[in-house]
Amino acid sequence: MRAAVLHEIGQDKLEVLDDVETTGFGPGRVRIRVRATGLCHSDLSAMAGVLPQPAPFVPGHEGAGEILEVGEGVGHLKPGDRVVVCWLPACGVCAACKRGQTQLCLAGFMNAGTPNFRRPGGDVFGFAGTGTFAEEVVVDAGCAVPIPDDVPFDIAALIGCGVTTGLGAALNTADVEAGSSVAVIGCGGVGISAIQGARLKGAAEIVAVDPVASRRESALKFGATRAVSPDELPAAKQEVTAGEGFDYVFEVVGRSATARTAYENTRRGGTLVVVGAGALDDYLQLSMFELFFDEKRILPSMYGGGDVLRSYERTIALWRAGRVDLEGLITHRVPLSDINEALDQMRSGTALRTCIEI
Numbered sequence: 001m002r003a004a005v006l007h008e009i010g011q012d013k014l015e016v017l018d019d020v021e022t023t024g025f026g027p028g029r030v031r032i033r034v035r036a037t038g039l040c041h042s043d044l045s046a047m048a049g050v051l052p053q054p055a056p057f058v059p060g061h062e063g064a065g066e067i068l069e070v071g072e073g074v075g076h077l078k079p080g081d082r083v084v085v086c087w088l089p090a091c092g093v094c095a096a097c098k099r100g101q102t103q104l105c106l107a108g109f110m111n112a113g114t115p116n117f118r119r120p121g122g123d124v125f126g127f128a129g130t131g132t133f134a135e136e137v138v139v140d141a142g143c144a145v146p147i148p149d150d151v152p153f154d155i156a157a158l159i160g161c162g163v164t165t166g167l168g169a170a171l172n173t174a175d176v177e178a179g180s181s182v183a184v185i186g187c188g189g190v191g192i193s194a195i196q197g198a199r200l201k202g203a204a205e206i207v208a209v210d211p212v213a214s215r216r217e218s219a220l221k222f223g224a225t226r227a228v229s230p231d232e233l234p235a236a237k238q239e240v241t242a243g244e245g246f247d248y249v250f251e252v253v254g255r256s257a258t259a260r261t262a263y264e265n266t267r268r269g270g271t272l273v274v275v276g277a278g279a280l281d282d283y284l285q286l287s288m289f290e291l292f293f294d295e296k297r298i299l300p301s302m303y304g305g306g307d308v309l310r311s312y313e314r315t316i317a318l319w320r321a322g323r324v325d326l327e328g329l330i331t332h333r334v335p336l337s338d339i340n341e342a343l344d345q346m347r348s349g350t351a352l353r354t355c356i357e358i
């Protein structure tokens with residue numbers, strides 16, 4: 001089958017090959033024909049080595065498709081079922097799951113070190129234990145979440161990661177208070193979803209912060225009340241909050257520098273929500289005095305900070321009701337053969353979400 005492969009960490013181009021095959025099918029596993037997958041910035045981070053991922057590997061973790069085959073012991077799925085790929089499934093029995101913090105379950109990471117594919121030259125991994133830049137994937141049955149027939153594959157793919165992460169950061173992690181002031185730093189697909197979540201919760205002011213003009217324009221269409229470049233943030237803080245700082249600031253970049261900016265623009269007693277996935281060696285520096293004196297809450301948000309399956313269902317319900325715009329997030333559509341064009345668009349900031357049609 002065809003798949004896009006990164007041969008070495010640090011390379012910026014993928015090679016689309018037709019000699020890749022899936023591995024690992026068996027009891028408790030399913031084989032999925034991928035129909036659509038989104039290009040997430042986390043894929044770029046893994047390619048660059050910011051996020052740990054063994055190579056060679058097939059990127060992609062935000063996918064949707066149809067069940068081709070189910071392994072022994074899989075009773076809730078059958079061939080032909082439409083599913084979204086969940087890269088962080090909950091086992092249901094670990095301590096985190098029993099506490100209701102299923103987004104912190106580590107079961108999904110246990111397979112990240114096992115190859116998902118192979119080529120004549122050797123094993124190939126799948127990013128985050130999935131690897132959806134391929135015509136087929138084999139994953140644990142818990143990674144395949146059934147979706148209703150009225151949800152298109154491209155929309156389902158977005159729900160698999162970016163939308164769930166951004167919406168959940170506002171709805172679950174921050175639980176934004178109606179009438180509050182919000183700033184979102186980083187307005188790609190996840191940041192735009194956080195903006196939509198803040199709007200749903202009734203935030204009075206939502207300031208979108210991004211260096212790319214097209215993203216700022218998009219943010220206004222999705223619910224931001226104003227959109228500024230990073231250099232314009234101090235003025236927006238003064239105008240919106242009289243200099244006090246925002247009630248909630250979402251950092252959706254994954255860098256210590258922007259997290260520090262987010263902290264400085266959060267009011268005393270306010271909430272900083274860290275959504276971006278950053279590097280292991282990138283440290284956020286805060287003094288013990290400011291931590292004590294400012295009493296700002298710092299809330300990391302992992303995969304939307306809530307039960308993933310419930311979040312999927314909620315997002316579908318909101319989409320059906322017209323309360324969130326998911327179609328508008330897809331600004332580019334390309335076939336798998338043009339994946340490197342999509343990578344360039346993501347790096348330039350011209351794409352919110354690119355749908356790879358497979």
